Amino acid sequence: MSNAELSILFFLQLAVILGVCRVVGFLASRIGQPQVVGEMIAGVLMGPSLFGLLLPGLQHQIFPKGPAMSILYASSQVGLVLYMFLIGVEFDTNLIRRRLHSAISVSLAGVVTPLVLGGLLAMLLVGRSSFFSPQVASWEAMLFMGAAIAITAFPMLARIIFERGLAGTPLGTLALAAGSTDDAVSWCILAIVIAIFKQNATIALFAIVGGMLYAVITLTLGRRLLGILGTMTERHGGITGPMLVMVLLLVMLCGWLTDTIGIYAIFGGFILGIAMPRGLFAKHLKNILEPLVTNFMLPLFFVYSGLNTSIGLVNNWFLWGIAGLVLVTALFGKGIACWVAALLNKEPNREAMAIGSLMNARGLMELILLNIGLQQGIITPTLFTMLVLMAIVTTLMASPLFELVYGRYRRQSAPAEQATDGDLVSTTSRQV
């Protein structure tokens, strides 16, 4: 295909992706589910699991392998890094400090239990070639499965908490603190697994040491230098074009750098985001980037992920049994473990259950982790599909479960906002 033909196809792909994500997102919002649930499902529907099953010819025409897939992949990675950067910009390390004791317990429970249960599950599966690739050592498989079960849909958790006006409450603070810690720990475990899985000690060392150096330098020297951007924003009353270019340049550079040293571009984006100045700068940056990144660029990733998900691979009762086992492990390893940990910390039962239901959702974060595992050849497409199903089910459960155990009860005292299909992404600018 010529560049001109590829670009025509890319327009069509973007139109199809935006359309399907919108329709499924709308249906999801009708049943009170957040946008991300719709997009996760939309991605799977566009892959071999539905579209490719019903209309294989058309599906191959719209999403052919080869260079067209490279364009989709590279663009989706740019969107993903920008998204993780935004998550970093909103990451609030103060939250962890404020409710240190409960936060440590809940987040420890949300990491250690998944590692133990996930590890046991991985031990069961690692001998069979249909789940892990043969090159994977048992303990690598155990760590990967642990990280996959420990991960939390942090952006979604944060969104639910902010939407319900729980951001300043003990429950909100605790959930945000524990969720963000668990995600950070899971990413670290994943980075270590990937680095070591490369089997070349030099490369692994390079990745681990390089990644740590990157994080330390970015969060100390980098943070101080980046403070200039905060000061400039305050002085100008907003972000100027050149400042925006500087930020985007840094995100791309850090994405390239962390990809090159062997950890992942998303880590680079996330850590850079944490190092960015807060206040006016962070608020404006979010206003500028979020609408296009979440509505335009991120859906590409859901689709790329969905194209790799093939429910047809889970094709007999044994495999469906394993898929069920994965789901149960995920429920106990995360949701129930965090509930119990919160109870042991003398949190009220309703709040403890609410925390468990929120921590249990995997969302987009899980998809990112799974795609890395698949691409690195750690897991097979079959286990990938099972874990994607687990991610979708746990994410689907979160909102109704939270509503059941906490939302209704809370609304009796204070009226909370209804879930609506779409928040404003624009408001009248003062200067126009």
Added chain:
Amino acid sequence: MSNAELSILFFLQLAVILGVCRVVGFLASRIGQPQVVGEMIAGVLMGPSLFGLLLPGLQHQIFPKGPAMSILYASSQVGLVLYMFLIGVEFDTNLIRRRLHSAISVSLAGVVTPLVLGGLLAMLLVGRSSFFSPQVASWEAMLFMGAAIAITAFPMLARIIFERGLAGTPLGTLALAAGSTDDAVSWCILAIVIAIFKQNATIALFAIVGGMLYAVITLTLGRRLLGILGTMTERHGGITGPMLVMVLLLVMLCGWLTDTIGIYAIFGGFILGIAMPRGLFAKHLKNILEPLVTNFMLPLFFVYSGLNTSIGLVNNWFLWGIAGLVLVTALFGKGIACWVAALLNKEPNREAMAIGSLMNARGLMELILLNIGLQQGIITPTLFTMLVLMAIVTTLMASPLFELVYGRYRRQSAPAEQATDGDLVSTTSRQV
């Protein structure tokens, strides 16, 4: 290269592109030139004309041919279509009506003279294979050259006029009206040339009839349906996520449709933009899209264009003579012709000269047209390079010339704003 490697390279390319555009853009702003001048030059510098000349190995490593170029091209096209869509959203057909007489004269002069002079120049060049490809008929070459000389840097013209606070003045209205008409006419000529150059009567007819049908339907039925978006924006007080997705979906769909019927995606984007509701909706849409489109996506196009520009092809005195002739034709065909036309319409001489200096700039619009001509095989890389040089020189001239003939004189009566390096792209949102 694997998808993972391509995506790593894409991060590096984006970082390099943003960095070079920023540095050259900063230098341009220091000498009072608009951002676009810097980006046009930055694009050329990153191609074979400088970077490829000095460090051919490194240049090939960062911008290799093959799939990496496909990614760059497809992404740049998405940015370009979104940009032309925004230009359409800002297009004000009322302007033309308000100063009909002068506007008709100036814009006629700005189209007819380029067609005549450009036609003569093309007749001179068309016999030699170093400028037009052998398949091009004389009159196709003449029309293409005419369109290439008639085009105006409309977005830049609009920007200079708004920056100087001339938007409501007779001069501003006239320049905007004439500039937008000339661009519209030039794009139509280009569309006809491309459609006919395809040499297959059915395809040409399909493109011309299809393009006209697309324009008519979009601007009548489409405009009415799209009115709903305007009403929804007024009701919500802003643009919601789903509305944004709908708009982006339409832009991609129209880009695909117009590309498929054989005219260009940028026409699709531009015409859809004209059909969009005005008022609050247009203002918010611009706020959401403009920062990322102009600062992040558009630079990709400048670089793609620059990679095709090779000043080394103009390698002897004869060719430099032709390049000079192209430039002189461009000056007389556009700048001087519009000046004279305004004078004949009894506009004051200073204002007439100001209009000539503004209409003479070619900017990004010229690069878009030239890249289409090159890609369609109408012009050779040599003539492409000469026309790019013409575009850069005429764009470089505009600001100082305007300042010389009009800016200083006007500042004596009313203080005008200084050119600064970067306007605010964000302001405090009321809802945050």
